[in-house]
Amino acid sequence: MDNEIKREIIMENYLHPYHKETIKDETYLKVNSNNESCIDNIDLQILIKNNKIEDIKFNGEACAISTASTSIMIKELIGKTTEEAIDFIKQFENMVEEKEYNSQNLGEALVFDDIFKQKNRKHCATLPYRGIVKVLEEYQTKKGND
Amino acid sequence: MHREDFPMLQQDLIYLDNGATSFKPKVVLEAMDEYYSSYSANAHRGDYDISYKVDLEYENTRELVKNFINAPLKEEIIFTSGATESLNLVATGFFENIIEAGDEIVLTKTEHASNVLPWFRLAKNKGAVIRYIPLDKDYFVTLDNLKSVVTNKTKIIALAQVTNVIGDVRPIKEICQFAHQNNIFVVVDGSQSVPHMPVDVQDLDVDFLTFSAHKMCGPTGTGVLYGKKELLEAFEPINLGGGMNESFEDEYNVLLKSLPTRLEAGTPNIAGVIGLGAAIKYLDSIGMTKINQYEKELRDYLIAKLEKISYIDIINFHSSSGIVTFNVDNIFSQDVAYYLNRYNICVRAGSHCAKLAKNETGVKNTCRISLYFYNTKEEIDKFVSLLQDKEKIIAEMF
Numbered sequence: 348m349d350n351e352i353k354r355e356i357i358m359e360n361y362l363h364p365y366h367k368e369t370i371k372d373e374t375y376l377k378v379n380s381n382n383e384s385c386i387d388n389i390d391l392q393i394l395i396k397n398n399k400i401e402d403i404k405f406n407g408e409a410c411a412i413s414t415a416s417t418s419i420m421i422k423e424l425i426g427k428t429t430e431e432a433i434d435f436i437k438q439f440e441n442m443v444e445e446k447e448y449n450s451q452n453l454g455e456a457l458v459f460d461d462i463f464k465q466k467n468r469k470h471c472a473t474l475p476y477r478g479i480v481k482v483l484e485e486y487q488t489k490k491g492n493d
Numbered sequence: 494m495h496r497e498d499f500p501m502l503q504q505d506l507i508y509l510d511n512g513a514t515s516f517k518p519k520v521v522l523e524a525m526d527e528y529y530s531s532y533s534a535n536a537h538r539g540d541y542d543i544s545y546k547v548d549l550e551y552e553n554t555r556e557l558v559k560n561f562i563n564a565p566l567k568e569e570i571i572f573t574s575g576a577t578e579s580l581n582l583v584a585t586g587f588f589e590n591i592i593e594a595g596d597e598i599v600l601t602k603t604e605h606a607s608n609v610l611p612w613f614r615l616a617k618n619k620g621a622v623i624r625y626i627p628l629d630k631d632y633f634v635t636l637d638n639l640k641s642v643v644t645n646k647t648k649i650i651a652l653a654q655v656t657n658v659i660g661d662v663r664p665i666k667e668i669c670q671f672a673h674q675n676n677i678f679v680v681v682d683g684s685q686s687v688p689h690m691p692v693d694v695q696d697l698d699v700d701f702l703t704f705s706a707h708k709m710c711g712p713t714g715t716g717v718l719y720g721k722k723e724l725l726e727a728f729e730p731i732n733l734g735g736g737m738n739e740s741f742e743d744e745y746n747v748l749l750k751s752l753p754t755r756l757e758a759g760t761p762n763i764a765g766v767i768g769l770g771a772a773i774k775y776l777d778s779i780g781m782t783k784i785n786q787y788e789k790e791l792r793d794y795l796i797a798k799l800e801k802i803s804y805i806d807i808i809n810f811h812s813s814s815g816i817v818t819f820n821v822d823n824i825f826s827q828d829v830a831y832y833l834n835r836y837n838i839c840v841r842a843g844s845h846c847a848k849l850a851k852n853e854t855g856v857k858n859t860c861r862i863s864l865y866f867y868n869t870k871e872e873i874d875k876f877v878s879l880l881q882d883k884e885k886i887i888a889e890m891f
Contacts, residue, residue: 357891385827386843386858408857410827412891468831468891 353458360415360455365422367414369406376486380478382470387413391478395486398428405475412462412471419455420475429483429490436476436483443469494787495779496867507838507872512657512685512816512845512863514707517772521710524771525764536763537736537754551763554770555753561773562683562702563693564719568752571725572766575716576684577607579703580651582718582756583680584611586728587701588649594620596648599677601626601634602849603656608682609849612651622646628853631811632659636667643675650679654686658847658861659809659854660816662686669698678724684708688776688865689815690785694719706765711772715765718756725752732758784866788815791864791873798877805880808859815864821886826858828890835889838876 375392382388389407393400403421420439424432439456441448445463459472496502498518508516534544536551558570573579592598598612602625616623624642626634634652643650650672655662665681672679680701686692687702688709694702701724706715720728730737730749737758739748749755776784792815799805804822821829830842841861844851851857862876880886 387827408825410825410831410891465831465891467834 348457348460356419356455356458357411357415360418361411364405364414364418366402366404367406367418368404370404375402375404376482378478378482380474382413382474385410385470387471387474389413389417389475389478391417391475391482393479393482395429395483398430398486398490400424400427400429400432403479409474410471412459412468413474416456416459416472417475419458420479423454423456424479429487433480433483433487436480439476440473443472494866494869496869498775499867502867505837507836507868507876509862509864509868509872509876510839510841511688511708511865511868512861513841514713515688515710515865516867517712517768518710518775520775521712521768521771525712525768528764528767535760547763550767550770551761554766554773557770557773558717558719561777562687562719563695565695566722569719569722569725571718571720571753571756572761573703573716573718574714574762575705575707576682576703577705577716579701579716579718580607580680580682581611582728582731583701583703583720584615586731586756587720587724588615588678589618590727590729592616592619592621592648595646596621597624597644597646598622599624599626599639599642599647599650599652601628601652601656602853603628603632603659603661603847604651604653604849605657605682605684606846606848607684608651608653608680612649621648625849626652631661632809632850632853633661633811634663634668636664636671639668640671643671643677645675647675647677650677651682652680653682653684654692655689655814655816656847657685657816657863658818658845658850658859660685660812660814660818660863661809662690662813665697665699669700673698685814685816685863689781689788691781700724706769706772709769709772710775712762712765712768715762715769717769722752725756728756730756730758734758735760779866787866788864789813791815791868791870792817794870795862795864795873795877798873799880802877802880804883808854808856817862817864818859819862820856820859821880821883824883824886824890826860829860829886832886832890833876833879836875836879838879 375394378391387409389405389409392404394402405417438448462472499516501516532543532546534547536547555567555570559567627638669679678700681699683702683704687704702719707713737755739750741747806820808818826842830840
């Protein structure tokens with residue numbers, strides 16, 4: 348992806364983040380994600396029905412990269428099954444960590460394919476993923492037990 | 494000034510985070526290196542020459558610290574791992590035996606976590622009550638505001654001489670005078686004051702003063718607790734072990750050594766203490782008054798330039814220390830810090846460990862510049878020039 352286009356996508360998602368709101372609905376699962384080494388701190392709300400992610404919302408304070416990454420993640424994950432979402436997260440994290448990854452399904456999240464060049468911002472890009480993966484795994488464990 | 498003394502300054506770097514830690518001059522590194530390479534023995538127990546030299550150097554630092562803060566007695570200087578340990582030691586070792594249910598501990602909301610959490614624990618354990626001094630419009634502490642929260646139950650006033658976010662210099666002398674008339678103990682965190690200004694514990698009449706070596710050109714892992722002798726005598730040592738006991742037979746027959754050794758169990762951070770001694774000699778060679786004046790000059794220079802930028806909000810405009818806290822309108826503080834990092838400029842973003850401060854200032858996260866005597870007007874020029882163009886900040890913040 349062209350660097351200028353990447354910039355534009357990140358900036359657009361930072362300035363107008365998708366689903367940045369808090370919803371009063373107890374059927375949403377909640378998780379907080381924060382970076383211990385900095386001040387990013389977001390709350391995520393996730394609605395899963397029949398193993399499918401129906402909706403995600405977020406709120407909180409975070410830097411441009413964390414905010415944009417969360418906004419993009421939300422767009423990409425809505426509509427996916429929990430298995431698909433967990434695979435998406437794995438591919439994304441592999442990309443950020445410079446490991447082998449499948450770029451085919453990452454969509455807009457590919458704007459962070461060279462974030463590793465700024466080592467101190469990798470944890471900004473992965474912030475929302477570290478939170479949401481916990482919810483998805485818990486959901487699957489619970490589902491397995493049912 | 495004195496930039497040539499610092500190996501860290503021999504690179505392309507503008508370091509404006511001295512409130513977090515300071516750089517170390519060569520003389521400090523050499524003093525520590527000399528200990529490890531030519532007389533690396535333990536303290537207080539050798540019958541041979543190099544161990545004797547360790548004792549001499551270790552105790553010499555105590556003398557240097559005593560003179561640096563004008564303490565009356567050498568045994569009033571206790572070496573710790575840093576201001577955090579010093580404050581915990583005071584809260585636990587001394588006040589655990591004094592505070593009772595219903596007693597009141599007075600703090601401010603702009604204190605560093607190290608001067609809040611030990612008091613929270615003490616209050617919780619003893620059923621004591623925490624009260625906060627209301628701050629004025631500049632977030633300063635005034636004697637009148639202090640008086641408004643003191644009651645006949647107040648036992649402790651604990652506050653920083655200079656806070657690490659607002660950088661205001663508190664009227665400690667007047668506070669101590671008032672407190673002592675009312676039988677209240679005063680604990681002063683000197684982490685942000687002792688490295689930057691002359692501090693005289695007798696003139697201030699503080700009961701306890703704590704500070705860290707690493708913020709004053711010394712090494713990490715070393716700090717000081719100053720306490721009035723009669724108060725330190727009443728301390729319950731938190732750590733028991735080697736070096737601090739005179740003799741022991743069984744659980745009922747344990748005899749401890751006198752001050753200050755009694756409160757320094759185990760092998761101390763010998764290299765750290767020796768490094769602190771070298772740092773004090775170094776700071777003295779420049780002069781604390783001169784350091785303080787120069788930092789004020791730098792601050793005024795910085796403020797005059799920053800206040801001209803319309804989209805920069807200076808949180809602590811009227812403070813007088815080298816700490817300047819600001820935000821760029823509508824840009825997250827961490828993004829500003831990342832932007833400056835591209836130009837090898839180090840500033841801190843966040844809450845700066847003072848997580849209650851947001852309740853006072855209404856601002857959760859900020860960028861903080863904290864100056865030291867080796868910073869220059871040229872560095873400030875470069876820093877300010879990078880903030881002159883908001884579009885550039887936005888374009889380069891990631």
